Amino acid sequence: MFSLVPQPLVYAEALLAQFASLSRATDGTALQGDFVRGLAELSGCELAQLYLLDATHTCLGMSAECLNGHLQPRQTASLSADYNGEQLLQFALCQNRVVCMGELGGSLHDTSFLPSQVRPWRSLLCVPLVNQQNSVEGLLLCASHQHLELQGFAESFGRLGSFVLGHWHLLQRLKRPGSGEPPAPVGAASTSGYGLTGKSAAMRQVYSLISKVLHSACTVLLGGETGTGKEVVARAIHESGPRRTQAFIVQNCAAIPENLLESELFGYRKGAFTGADRDRSGLFDAANGGTLLLDEVGDMPLSLQAKLLRVLQEGEVRPLGSSETHKIDVRIIAATHQDLSVLVNQGKFREDLYYRLAQFPIELPALRQREDDILDLARHFANKACVFLQRDEVSWSNAVLDLLASYAFPGNVRELKGLVERAVLLCEGNELLVEHFSLRMDTLPDAGKLTLRERLEQIERGLLIDCLRKNEGNQTLSARELGLPRRTFLYRLGRLNINVENVDG
Known part of the structure; x- marks a missing residue:
């Protein structure tokens, strides 16, 4: 099996390490992301992709993509049942055959499924993914700008792909206890390689920033309004990075008094203060080797800010009551809903600490800035609530989908999560209705503030969604009814970020 690869022993050891690493995955989305990243590393290719068939084997969707070492959220249109649009994929899937091409430049085959690059793609390897029943469930693909022998x-x-496929199915079953139903169809994924839900332009920018800082030791400052998911993003950075096997600890700096916060972070020695009857390690020590999230860091007292600065600069801590310092290796992620630069001007936050924390800032968008993600998030929260309550999944009425799509969500993702969970509790049947939701309708966006282009896009979006619902998600019939070529219709769906799964009722 290794006779045709360079340095067989080194490759075998690297392959074994990938099996071991992937076997520890506890999240299906992270498993797929780590899988394609591993394929790229093992093959030396700039691109690795994972395609999976849905439960009906009529739709092929891209589940994960690694480009130039970074996971790339990518929106892909579903292919037709016979895959006429992608001949290479059709051949590999239907014939269960490996496709290996060493010089794509002279090939007549269409490779539009590969991302557009300045440099042409030269080498390609496409391998069918076979499950335990020996049926093909998808494809893995590697491509390079160089001429590589990939066969x-x-x-x-x-074999690695079959292992990952089996592990992924196991994780899907574990996520739905007590359910005899098969795993949910894959289709076009609505999550990124970091386990975060959302594919809007604003979230794609967040994913891009995460990819740049994931394997770096620099401090990350997460900003954004309350309820935008700063802790969720911090956890995604930890679980997708090299420290994923170590501790992830969260401390809210506004939740406890100053004297308790210092002992909580730095620990103390016996006799340091009244009641200190034994040595106690702090959170910096507990997170050693892992990640510590300092939430609401803008509320940290000034006296503690100086000590935090020393930790960031020197990588060492001194417990209360001790005269000695010791080294630690902790990745610090700070989060705040406040503008720290304003606090610096007001004298409430140290300027030197601000610049140290803001080494790599990531501003999380408000939910009203990522309206294309609202329905994906709502379905995600509803599915989780149904699993927790051990009840059947619920469907969504069109009126509810329209209502959620037009609501401003001043409380952001946290508000949406609470609304959906309450609605699932109130729902006695199998369909969520408008009466199950309690929305503050005075916060609806002001249409008068929209530009002409935004209004036209809103009208166009509504027409496309209405037509898709009328035709039960059939894109060919919808394009024909609107008098558009199918390719143009798909382009407009992509430009307006319309996911067919969100409009099929």
């Missing part, structure tokens, strides 16, 4: 990787990649 030797096919057998080992196929």
